[in-house]
Amino acid sequence: MKDYDSYLSDTAKQIQPSGIRKFFDLAASMKGVISLGVGEPDFVTPWSAREATIASLEAGFTSYTANPGLLELRQEIASYLNSRFSVTYNPEDQIIVTVGASQALDLAFRALLNEGDEVLIVEPAFVSYSALVTIAGGTPVPLATSAENGFKVTAAQIEEAITDKTKAILLCSPNNPTGTYLNKDDLREISEVIINHDLITISDEIYAELTYDERYTSIASIDGMYERTILINGFSKGFAMTGWRLGFVTAPTEFAKVMLKIHQYTTMCAPHMLQHGAIEALRDLDNVEIMKNSYRRRRNYFVQSLNNIGLDCHTPGGSFYVFPSVRKTGLTSEQFAEQLLKQEKVAVVPGSAFGESGEGFVRCSYATSLEQLQEAIKRMARFIASLEK
Template identity: 80%
Template sequence: MSVNYDTYLSETAKQIQPSGIRKFFDLASSMKGVISLGVGEPDFITPWSVRETTIASLEGGYTSYTANAGLLELRTEIAAYLKNNFRISYDPNDQIIVTVGASQALDLAFRALLNQGDEVLIVEPAFVSYSSLVSLAGGNPIPLSTNAENGFKVTAEQIEAAITDKTKAILLCSPNNPTGTYLNRDELSEISKVVKKHDLIVVSDEIYAELTYDEEYTSITSLEGMYDRTILINGFSKGFAMTGWRLGFVAAPKELTHVMLKIHQFTTMCAPHMLQHGAIDALQNRETIVEHMKNSYRRRRNYIVQSLNNIGLECHTPGGAFYVFPSIKRTGLTSEQFAEQLLLQEKVAVVPGNVFGESGEGYVRCSYATSLEQLQEAMKRIRRFIESLG
């Protein structure tokens, strides 16, 4: 007799949609000659010193569990990194947890915070996992739509208008994925006033903090009154070209990390031992590692923004990350139609904007984390595709 598994599965889990990014990445990877502007992954290889340190750690037999929160040496380096670069002080003993990527850190934050039905405000367009992580933790994700006319920036007034008696937290990602939008100190200051007024928690995804191009990065945690009500999420994937290493961290008041650590203990135990040694090396050699990549990304950003606007796909200049979010509305195609036809006709992979929320419809995400030569060829193909539409 066959088993009706549908009756056994979690209703929440069944309703979660697969990643729209992966859908197009998988299709593109099955085709030859594709230029992928899809997946948000640095085209740089993890620096040799980081790899060498990790290899030496493995050869030295560092294959055991670490403390649940991670190696104290790594947590101490993370604390120094946050203090020296972002002027935020955390105690490595009980305010920092090393996680399996920033994604796990987000999961820990939501599971520690949310009761059934609690609302979390999410600025859209937003990374595809945010709403799902909130839902899996029993919360209710509430989208806050932004638009190109405002550079995809959320305002304090917009946040305040969305707050209800069930609102517990707001999730901010600056620089943003997929738009690249950066919220500066003045903008964050206005948002923080609303957060304090309504007694909210901010979950601040700062995974792209190293990749800001026009202004010095400001963490909302560093603003007056925000330290005690912010959960800071960061990691090594983007700024240090360590995506496959799956190493992140969360920093917060100890009353919050205490609960997150309990969840971490029972679901993950700890991040891999030898990889944590590599992360220590990455932080100790930060300036050499980051600046080279950052300068390269800035040049590519300037090129792709100018090229897309010249083609006729209106595109704002992002303040950070390695994405642009051009409008494709003039083509008359939906975001999915545009992405699919461009891939099949010209073998350029982009991500349809609607996978990042309803406000992303009419746009596509292009990652410029690829070589300038590849970007130049991609722009030629996109121009040819646009011209073929008439």
């Protein structure tokens, strides 16, 4: 047989492994590590959702569902989006239940992109965005942001980056990894450029429930944006349901129909019994508020503590990540992460994993107990002191 490499897809070969998983796997092989690396809520899924899933199994709900998901769940999603974020979607033909928000993103890109179409991606950005655009045949175009303005992309930046090949822009607010939140005023300015250039927006709103200082605004609620927005959301972060792999995508009917065709052939449907748990999760939002209030307290403590030990860090508006600068240490982000892990057993993710503009920073998740965060700060302070000797 020939060399296996000759049989593999050129597109698949050029995609780099996740920089997040590299450090997570390394940390998992060590004892006594405090992991601030992976975006995993430390809360267990609320009992009401688990109980509903157990009951659905006992009742024998183990078959396929309709391709877009249980109608009852889609109705709950529609009600949730309307009451929480003032956007209205028809559960009959504008909502698809997916296997996590990641599959929803994949569906959006595959439905939209032809070979060579450009997608603007605000960086630092979640590691899968560029890869998914590439897999779908598109060309990812990074828009670098900086700490000086809290990692916010501006309308002028977007305007400058648009070419005759630009088809879409991907926005994630609150952002992973920076936690940056785009408020209503930010979105209005950005929307003017998007509308003027007739672009489509893929809006990753997976952290919408974890917005701490302002009421969340979906870009789909901005005048003129509903008809040109594909909205991605799910249950992983705000509902502490990462392992359930349940997300959803909502869009104008014309987009949703095409995404549904791809979903039919690649996935069929999300797991039946888990959809019953998601229905109950959407009916029990008190648990979401409890988790959010806890994350807010941790954020405030962690940001202040990082600044106190000499790692400059802006206060993120949402998510459960902070993105402190490590430039004062003289180390690259990868060197800092590797040495901190080996010397003090604290796992963080180098900012370079999220694009070139992430170099000089590290991503730390505060989705862990306050006691763990306090111990992590002690270890990080000791590590920084050791570099100064």
